[in-house]
Structures are given as C-alpha cells and as structure tokens.
Amino acid sequence: MDKQLDLLQGTLDMLILKAVSLGPLHGYGVLLRIQQISGNCLEIQQGSLYPALYRLEHQGWLTSEWGESENKRKAKFYRLTAAGRRRLQSETEKWNRMTDVIAAILHSKPEEV
Numbered sequence: 381m382d383k384q385l386d387l388l389q390g391t392l393d394m395l396i397l398k399a400v401s402l403g404p405l406h407g408y409g410v411l412l413r414i415q416q417i418s419g420n421c422l423e424i425q426q427g428s429l430y431p432a433l434y435r436l437e438h439q440g441w442l443t444s445e446w447g448e449s450e451n452k453r454k455a456k457f458y459r460l461t462a463a464g465r466r467r468l469q470s471e472t473e474k475w476n477r478m479t480d481v482i483a484a485i486l487h488s489k490p491e492e493v
Contacts (some may be wrong), residue, residue: 386470387439389492391433391492392428392432393430393436393441393471394471394472394475395414395422395424395433396410396429396432396433396436396442397436397441397442397460397464397467397468397471398413398468398472399413399417400442400458400459400460400464401460401465401468402417404457404458404459405457405458406447406449406455406456406458407429407430407433407455407456407458408426408449408455409424409449409457410433411423411424411426411429412471419446429440431457436458436464437438437458439463439465439469440461440463440464441460441461441463441464442458442459442460442461442464443458443459443461444456444457444458444459445457445459
C-alpha cells in the first residue's frame with residue numbers, strides 16, 4: 381500500500397478547518413499539520429491548499445492576519461471563526477455518519493441482503 385493516500389474529494393476543507401482549529405497557522409503550517417496528524421499518510425499539495433484557504437476565508441470560516449513565521453518571513457496566519465467552528469462540527473458529523481454507512485455496507489454478508 382502506498383505511504384500516501386489519495387484525499388477523497390470534498391474533505392480538504394474539513395481537514396483544513398480541523399488543522400486550524402488546533403491553533404493559528406500560516407499556509408505552509410497547515411500542510412505540515414495535516415501531514416503530521418495523519419501520520420504522514422496525507423500530503424496536501426500547495427496548488428490545492430491555497431485556493432482552499434482563500435475559499436474558506438471568503439466564506440467566513442477562517443480569518444487571517446499577517447505576521448512573521450518561525451523562519452522570520454512575512455506570512456498570513458489563519459484562525460478559525462465561530463462560523464468555521466460550527467461548519468467543522470457539521471462536516472465532522474456528516475463525515476462520521478457517512479463512514480458508518482460505508483462500513484456497514486462493506487461488512488454486509490450475503491445472508492443479510
């Protein structure tokens with residue numbers, strides 16, 4: 381099995397919201413946080429991340445401010461808004477329901493059909 385797993389479509393926003401919910405992060409920090417908490421099984425490409433951060437900020441789920449990164453460079457730091465926290469909760473509940481349904485389907489036996 382490959383070390384990296386393909387990210388299911390539609391989950392990137394949820395993962396970004398979760399990563400930022402753990403503390404303010406600059407864009408590259410979001411990549412690293414997702415990689416870290418996934419045990420290096422997920423790797424988000426910068427070409428996917430930055431449009432998603434822009435979209436989440438535009439939707440009011442993230443807010444940002446300029447600051448200085450740990451390597452002394454100017455960086456935009458993202459924080460979760462109250463609306464973003466509600467969205468993360470909602471998406472997490474939907475995700476958990478969906479994975480329960482898929483697990484039930486995958487564990488079905490011929491005599492149960």
